[in-house]
Amino acid sequence: MAATSPTPALTAERILEATEEVLRRHGPAKATVVDVARALGVSHGSVYRHFRTKAALREAVTKRWLDRTSEQLCGIAAADRDPGARLRDWLWALFDAKRRKAGDDPELFATYMVLVDENGPAVTEHIDDLTGQLARILRDGAGTGVFTVSDPAAAARVVFQATGRFHDPGYARDWMRPEAEADFAALADLLLRGLSSP
Amino acid sequence: MAATSPTPALTAERILEATEEVLRRHGPAKATVVDVARALGVSHGSVYRHFRTKAALREAVTKRWLDRTSEQLCGIAAADRDPGARLRDWLWALFDAKRRKAGDDPELFATYMVLVDENGPAVTEHIDDLTGQLARILRDGAGTGVFTVSDPAAAARVVFQATGRFHDPGYARDWMRPEAEADFAALADLLLRGLSSP
CATH class of the missing domain: 1.10.10.60 (Homeodomain-like)
Structure with a gap:
């Protein structure tokens, strides 16, 4: 045989x-x-x-796609480093991960945009995951006195919303513009200043 | 007769x-x-x-609709008042104007969303108009020492982008959520702190 x-x-x-x-x-x-x-x-x-069901399969593949980003960022959030530098790196890494997803494989990105629209719970979970990572950094910074933040979870929500332009897929077509990086850097600076102001 | x-x-x-x-x-x-x-x-x-042309008519009606918001805000930007309070009021007024447009007449709002998509130049002009008003407030604040801002036009751009969630029509469906006002207030606080930090 x-x-x-x-x-x-x-x-x-x-x-x-x-x-x-x-x-x-x-x-x-x-x-x-x-x-x-x-x-x-x-x-x-x-x-x-x-x-x-087909719906369960679509939800699972969407969750897997979203989780890939959270997993990339998780290591930055958990690192034992200055929380200010960590926050800046984390925000850059988020922008970068989303930008690469959109730019490297636009067709797959468009496909996932459709799936993401169908799968509210997977998206909510993803956002909770990311803001949880942010809150961890802010909590560490509040502990060392780098950030003047009384409610790290609330502050994480604010920072996540303020940077939406650089991770919300609705803005994907702006991410490749030449001014996007400078805009992002200026926004990160302003947020860091606000979070650290006495 | x-x-x-x-x-x-x-x-x-x-x-x-x-x-x-x-x-x-x-x-x-x-x-x-x-x-x-x-x-x-x-x-x-x-x-x-x-x-x-029909296109010219559609562009003019879109511009008129957008201008209504800028005109409402213009008085706040130009007022002879503390720039910190002025900035806060201006951002609230922008959120409020957009929210009312979306909430009071959702059909007309949806119509204008289509027109806005067609009329790139009218939108760019509108955003320039609004960030120009913001820059005026920031320049006044830099003059009196309330804001530690070296480039008011650049800072205006950052503040406008950071608050996008509360004026970009793509987020209109989130504006009526119960948490929207608290989220907006927290974001305005953080930005004001960043703009004033030494």
């Missing part, structure tokens, strides 16, 4: 990878669970054993 | 008023110059004598 290469186990992660590929190829309106199953060489029943 | 009431002269302003009414009634996709002329009881040629 000829040797066959072993079929890798059908994990949730493999299904999500294939789903992203299918979404990229067919677009969010046309992609189906059958397409995903075909791409994996399995029956659509096998996919449904991991994700009970 | 029976007395007839005199027909008012056909001014640009009357045409623009009628155009807004027609847009409200028919929506931006269907409204035509003929509809406007009919509403005024004149020939469409008379309308074209004031606005040479």
